[in-house]
Amino acid sequence: MTMFERFSADARAVVVDAQTAARRRGAPSIDTVHLLLALAEQPGTRAVRALTDLGIAPSAVERLAEPSAGGDVLDDQALAAIGIDLATVRARTDAAFGDGALDRVADRPRRGHVPFTHDAKRTLELALREAIHEGSRSIDSGHVLLALLRADGTSARRVLDSALRDAGTDAGALRDALHDPRRTAS
Template structure:
């Protein structure tokens, strides 16, 4: 019933999350898969991310680390004289690209279930839409829900990407508000 309220870009995000999960060999669809699929869409959420300096490749890179539980701190390793990028590059050259990444399970077919956190994020997107007085849930509502979903892989990834870009949650909310205003003005002018 809630899925009927999703706009085309929000639906594409949910469908895309399944594709991302498959591509990464995941057994379930997690919040980071929603975030990565959202960033690949052309909607208000993606334009707001771009306005804050966050790109899909940034999220892919940071999402892979969050999803794999990669807790290697490049700065801490550098203090010990270890350059993590050099280690990864040499390992990739010797053993193939992504050899340090968590191996995925390939060939998964059929329905991939959502994790509890991903389901909660989708429920939060409904709350975001209701809070704004919107009758439908768009990608911006999904983005705001992921931003609110503390402790999830998407929240960690999004927070890290915003920090890298020199922005924060408030900056992203502002960019999304500006995107919504410019979209509303464009519809009113038509």
């Protein structure tokens, strides 16, 4: 049995919806933050129940994952530090291609295959390990969230840490909530 054959319906939905999240943001690949965004939008799953019980709403995850929170947007100060004047670039681009040309390119959804980043692949492997550790025959949303908690230094972990801090809790409490036997059914 392959790893993906072990994914429950909700975990499969996370993987499929992560691709949609990456496309919607114009990302060149599916990263851990896309897995987290997709996971937070799966109502009634073990992962979402654990998050909401700790005071973390899906909308909070979405807000914290916005490019401005993660530093993925064009930053005029950062570009100026390397000698690029963003206002001039925008003005010249608008003159050549029409008003808002840079924004239109960023808003265009990506087509075709969107690959997983190394961190996202590693997270899915960690989800399998979490399922095996729990003695589960399938990988559910809770295992994916536990894997995201183990993925130190990733975009999803930074968003999770911010969401947990904002809710006045921590990763240990989320792990405990996910291991709560009342949540094992997803």
